[in-house]
Amino acid sequence: MTKNSILTPAGKLTAGNRTDKLDPRVRITATIILAITVVSFASWQAVTATIILALFMMAFSEPDWRKSLHRILAMDGFIVATLILLPFTYPGDVMFTLWGFDASWQGLYRAVMIALKANAVMCGIIAFLGNMSSTELGRGMTGLYLPIKLTTLMMFTVRYIDVLHHEYLRLRQSMRARAFRLKTSRHSWKMIGYLVGMLLVRAHERSERIIWAMKCRGFHGHYHFARLPRLSRRDFLFGLAMLAVWAALITLEVLCPPMI
Amino acid sequence: MHIVDGVLSTDVVVTGAVIAVGGIAYGLRGITIENMPRTALLSAVFFVASLIHVPIGPTSIHLIMNGLLGLILGWAAFPAVFIALLLQAVFFGFGGITVLGVNTVNMALPAVLVGLIFSPFLARVDGRIMAVAAFAAGASSIMLSAVMVGLSLALSGQEFLATAKLVFINNIPIMVVEGFLTAAAFSLIKKVRPALLLSGASSRATA
Known part of the structure; x- marks a missing residue:
C-alpha cells in the first residue's frame, strides 16, 4: 500500500499479533454476532461488560493506538451530536432545566446506553476486522456465501x-x-x-x-480468491471461547433487569 | 446523515435490512461482465466525493451526491451505496454494523427514485431547464434522504422526534449546495460525455 492510500486498516498488517492468524470468516461472524447482541441488550451491566470485553479484545489485537483513538473520537463527536437532544425529549424525573427545557435522568441514561453500545460495536470492529486487508475481507465474504x-x-x-x-x-x-x-x-x-x-x-x-x-486476459465475471483453508484448531478454540463469553453476557442480561 | 448502532428499534433495523437485501439483489442483477468495472469506478468516484468537504459559512459538509449517483447508476446505486458504507465501517470505523441496512436504504432509495423520475426528463431537455431539473434532482434526493433518516428515528421512539426535525433542518443548506453541485456536474457530463448518462438505462436493456 502506498503511503497516502486512504483505505488502510487501523491495525498493522504485519503478521504476528493474535487475531491476525484467525480465519476471516470467523472474524466477520464474531463481529456481526457481537454487534447484534450488544445492540439488543437492555441492562447496563451487560452493555458495560461487553464494552470492557471489546476493549480487552482490542488490546489483544494490538491495533495502531493513535489511529484507533482518532477514529473513536471522531465517531464519538458524531454520536454526541445525535444524542444531545435526548435528555430533553425523554420524559422522566427532572435533572436540570435549561432555557425552560427539562432534562430527564431517564433520557440521559438512554443516551449513555446508546453511546456505550455504539462504542462497543466500534471497538469490536477494530478488534476483529481492524487488521484485515481488503483482500481478506473479500475472501471472508465469499467464504460466507455472499x-x-x-x-x-x-x-x-x-x-x-x-x-x-x-x-x-x-x-x-x-x-x-x-x-x-x-x-x-x-x-x-x-x-x-x-x-x-x-x-x-x-x-x-x-x-x-x-x-x-x-x-x-480472459476475465469472465468474477474475482479469483485463493481458496480459504479449512478452519484450524485455533479457529475452533476462538469460536468456542466467543460462544462461552456470549453465553455469559446473555446470562448477565437475563439476570439483571433493565433500569427503565 | 449516518445513524449509529444502538439508536434504532429492532423493527426498523430489520425492515431496513430486508429492503436493503432486496434492493442490492435487484441492483446486482443489472450488473454484467461488461459494466462491472464501470459500476465499480463510478461507485469509487462517489466514495471519493464523500471525502470532499465543502464549506458552508463557519462549518463544512461532506458531499453525498446521491442524486447524481441515481441518475448515473440507476438500481446499481443500491450495491454501490452498500459497499461504500461497508468499507467506511470496516476501514474508518464509521457508521455501524447492525444499521448498515437502514443506512443503505436511506441513501440508495432516494437515489434510485430520483434516477427513475428525473432521468427520462433530463435526457430530453437542454440548457437552462436542464440545469434547473438537475438542481431539483440533487436537492430532492438529499431531502428524501433526510426525511427517511428522520422517519427511521421517529419510528424508533417518540423521544427522537426532536432529533428527527433537527436532522431535517440541518439538511436544508446541504440540499441547496448539492443542488448546485449536481446541476454543474450533470451539465458538464451531458456536454462532454453523454454516453455516461445513457449507459445506466441501456445497460439494463441489453443485459
Missing part, C-alpha cells in the same frame, strides 16, 4: 478508490495552481461540481480501457 458479484464489485471499488483519490488530488492541485480557493459561494460549488463531473468522465474513460484489457 454473492460473488457483490464481492467482485467491492474488490474493484477498493482498488479504484485509491486510483481516483490520486486523480482527485491531482485535479485539486491544478485548481490551486489557478488560484482557486474553496469558499461559500455559488462559484465554488459550480467548480466542485465540475470537478466531480470530470472525475466521473475520466473514470468512465478508464473503465472502457480496463474492460478491454481484462477481456484480453
Whole structure:
C-alpha cells in the first residue's frame, strides 16, 4: 500500500499479533454476532461488560493506538451530536432545566446506553476486522456465501478508490495552481461540481480501457480468491471461547433487569 | 446523515435490512461482465466525493451526491451505496454494523427514485431547464434522504422526534449546495460525455 492510500486498516498488517492468524470468516461472524447482541441488550451491566470485553479484545489485537483513538473520537463527536437532544425529549424525573427545557435522568441514561453500545460495536470492529486487508475481507465474504458479484464489485471499488483519490488530488492541485480557493459561494460549488463531473468522465474513460484489457486476459465475471483453508484448531478454540463469553453476557442480561 | 448502532428499534433495523437485501439483489442483477468495472469506478468516484468537504459559512459538509449517483447508476446505486458504507465501517470505523441496512436504504432509495423520475426528463431537455431539473434532482434526493433518516428515528421512539426535525433542518443548506453541485456536474457530463448518462438505462436493456 502506498503511503497516502486512504483505505488502510487501523491495525498493522504485519503478521504476528493474535487475531491476525484467525480465519476471516470467523472474524466477520464474531463481529456481526457481537454487534447484534450488544445492540439488543437492555441492562447496563451487560452493555458495560461487553464494552470492557471489546476493549480487552482490542488490546489483544494490538491495533495502531493513535489511529484507533482518532477514529473513536471522531465517531464519538458524531454520536454526541445525535444524542444531545435526548435528555430533553425523554420524559422522566427532572435533572436540570435549561432555557425552560427539562432534562430527564431517564433520557440521559438512554443516551449513555446508546453511546456505550455504539462504542462497543466500534471497538469490536477494530478488534476483529481492524487488521484485515481488503483482500481478506473479500475472501471472508465469499467464504460466507455472499454473492460473488457483490464481492467482485467491492474488490474493484477498493482498488479504484485509491486510483481516483490520486486523480482527485491531482485535479485539486491544478485548481490551486489557478488560484482557486474553496469558499461559500455559488462559484465554488459550480467548480466542485465540475470537478466531480470530470472525475466521473475520466473514470468512465478508464473503465472502457480496463474492460478491454481484462477481456484480453480472459476475465469472465468474477474475482479469483485463493481458496480459504479449512478452519484450524485455533479457529475452533476462538469460536468456542466467543460462544462461552456470549453465553455469559446473555446470562448477565437475563439476570439483571433493565433500569427503565 | 449516518445513524449509529444502538439508536434504532429492532423493527426498523430489520425492515431496513430486508429492503436493503432486496434492493442490492435487484441492483446486482443489472450488473454484467461488461459494466462491472464501470459500476465499480463510478461507485469509487462517489466514495471519493464523500471525502470532499465543502464549506458552508463557519462549518463544512461532506458531499453525498446521491442524486447524481441515481441518475448515473440507476438500481446499481443500491450495491454501490452498500459497499461504500461497508468499507467506511470496516476501514474508518464509521457508521455501524447492525444499521448498515437502514443506512443503505436511506441513501440508495432516494437515489434510485430520483434516477427513475428525473432521468427520462433530463435526457430530453437542454440548457437552462436542464440545469434547473438537475438542481431539483440533487436537492430532492438529499431531502428524501433526510426525511427517511428522520422517519427511521421517529419510528424508533417518540423521544427522537426532536432529533428527527433537527436532522431535517440541518439538511436544508446541504440540499441547496448539492443542488448546485449536481446541476454543474450533470451539465458538464451531458456536454462532454453523454454516453455516461445513457449507459445506466441501456445497460439494463441489453443485459
